[in-house]
Amino acid sequence: MKIRRCAVVFLEPREDVAFELESLLAGGDGLRRDRRWLALAPHIGEEVELDAAERELLGRLSPGQWIEAGSLDADLAPALPRLLAEGLAVADGDDATQAGWRQRDARLREVHWHPLGATLHAFTRWEGVDAVQNSKDSRAETAVEMRQVLGAPPVEAATRAEDDARVALPRIAPNDFDRLLARRATCRNFDPARLLPFEAFARVMQRVFAAQAEVRVSDDTVFLKKNVPSGGGLHPMECYLVVQHVEGVAPGLYHYHATDHALEPLPFRATDAAGGSEDGIDGRDGDEAIAAEPAALRRFVMDMVAQQHWFADAHVVVLLSPRFDRTFWKYRQHAKGYRVVALEGGHLSQTLYLSATEAGLGAFITGAINEKQIERAFGLDPVSQGALAICGFGWRGPVMETAELDPAGEVWAPAAS
Ligand SMILES: Cc1cc2nc3c(=O)[nH]c(=O)nc-3n(C[C@H](O)[C@H](O)[C@H](O)COP(=O)(O)O)c2cc1C
Structure with a gap:
């Protein structure tokens, strides 16, 4: 041997x-x-x-x-x-x-992972974590409690020069883009009773995740142009969806096809979602029923977002799932490889926030996710394709039950909060 x-x-x-x-x-x-x-x-x-x-x-x-x-x-x-x-x-x-x-x-x-990147990614994945309970146990849930338990944080805006040495910049009058930015706030209050129109859903997907153009180097080497930047222009991020409340789309799991701008239905197995299945990725059965029971789907979303119930009713839940092998094809064992991929999640998330806001919708991102359950449910091999973050979007509800950060009252009228 x-x-x-x-x-x-x-x-x-x-x-x-x-x-x-x-x-x-x-x-x-x-x-x-x-x-x-x-x-x-x-x-x-x-x-x-x-x-x-x-x-x-x-x-x-x-x-x-x-x-x-x-x-x-x-x-x-x-x-x-x-x-x-x-x-x-x-x-x-x-x-x-x-x-x-x-x-x-x-x-x-x-x-072609960098060894440290591979190790960081593999050993920071969660299974069955309840982030809400953990936060309760820390007794530092609210900002006031955090101050009591953790002491004061580092100062909110760093200073490197005396007041009189600073070069003051003019405050420019806001235009439509500034007003759009001002209305962006992480949504923690979705309205599952109000279906998201198919067209609004399609538009957000098109803006954030679709290929807008392509450069064909050869039959097997193609670079896509998207509305977000990407390290090496490789666009490793795949978009997987849990569609819950969209007109004309059966609730369930989907993969979004970036060049066809189309949904690919995937089977939903509650056992995978709950973490109860021993079947590996290879154990998936393509003949399984696609349609998912809404309550089971919602429970899976709760597991995905580590029991953050304020995200569970989002009309569309988006898994940002990098294909590491695509980026590391060029950046082999590269010290910055994992960092670059993680940064791309931020670009997509902000574009999603702004696209949703422009459409009158709310959006969120969370890094508190149970990767292992997500990998099983979507059939992802974490060595080549990971779960990086969860985003989502949909209609805001009429009442703010979970706090949102809206100090200027751009999103919520005072009565609603
Ligand atoms: C990478 C990242 C991870 C986040 N994770 C969570 C989270 O787990 N739960 C949550 O409620 N909000 C999460 N947020 C949202 C932040 O709490 C929010 O952006 C912050 O409070 C500022 O509020 P705003 O987005 O409304 O300006 C996350 C934001 C980012 C950028």
């Missing part, structure tokens, strides 16, 4: 600190501190605790050169089975588990 190390792995010396009464009673600080070594390998996506022998063997194996397992030193050989079982070492041969790890490791190599 030939073996080698997986392509990317970082080791973290982790300390866990927990309250311990015995320590307090014995005159200590009341804390128990446990230290261990964790292997973080992005193709695995779960931490693997290692003992000293496993750590040593991992350091001896080459990620590039295959060697005979039998050639390992006798003192290190006993550590091999565990590294193989966990996917930190990979082997040739027909064994199904080994073939699975080999395939995942190979996929990571093919996508």
Whole structure:
């Protein structure tokens, strides 16, 4: 059997600190501190605790050169089975588990991730997180509570020169564009009873996500022009949708086709959405019913946005899902690659906010998302295609039940809030 190390792995010396009464009673600080070594390998996506022998063997194996397992030193050989079982070492041969790890490791190599970017992305994904409960538990939900619990934040506008050294700029009278910008506010109050007209939906999609033109270099190499900038002009961001309340569109999951300006229906399986399915991406069945039961769909949206109920009734929920392999095709193992992709989410989000605002709609973005449930439901392999952020848009409701930031009263009349 030939073996080698997986392509990317970082080791973290982790300390866990927990309250311990015995320590307090014995005159200590009341804390128990446990230290261990964790292997973080992005193709695995779960931490693997290692003992000293496993750590040593991992350091001896080459990620590039295959060697005979039998050639390992006798003192290190006993550590091999565990590294193989966990996917930190990979082997040739027909064994199904080994073939699975080999395939995942190979996929990571093919996508040309920068090792740190891959590791950051893989280990900051959530599953089953309730951000609302976490915020309640922190007892720092409102701005006033935050000040009490966290102390004062860094100053709101940084200063680098004395008042009299500043070059004052004229305040220019607002025009229509300024008025549009002023009406943009993150919407946390959607009106699910009011259907979004098909045309309004189509217009927002066209402005934000559609290809506006293209440059065809050859049959297999095409660059798109969109209404947002993109690193290398590669436009890696795919748009997946949960359509909930749009006239003429069956509630359900969709992929948006950027050059055809069309919706591609995807199956919705409540088990995937709830995180209860063991089926991987390959276990999806194309014949499944497309139509989704609205209550189950809403529960899935709640899971997507980590239980932020103020987003759950958005008419259209948008997953910003980068195809890392497209950007990293050019920016191979590039130190800025992941950052560039993340920045693109901001460009799309702001364009979505402004397009929605112009249409009289509200929009939002959240980074507090349960990526793992999202990946399962949409059939995304996180090594090549991730879940970066969730946006959404639709009609605002008549009453502000969850706070929106509208200090100038541009969006809400005083009575409504
Ligand atoms: C990247 C990003 C992530 C955000 N995540 C959340 C979120 O998880 N929940 C939420 O209610 N708002 C979220 N927001 C919205 C901000 O809270 C909001 O932009 C901010 O309070 C300023 O309000 P405004 O957008 O109305 O000007 C996010 C905004 C950005 C840019």
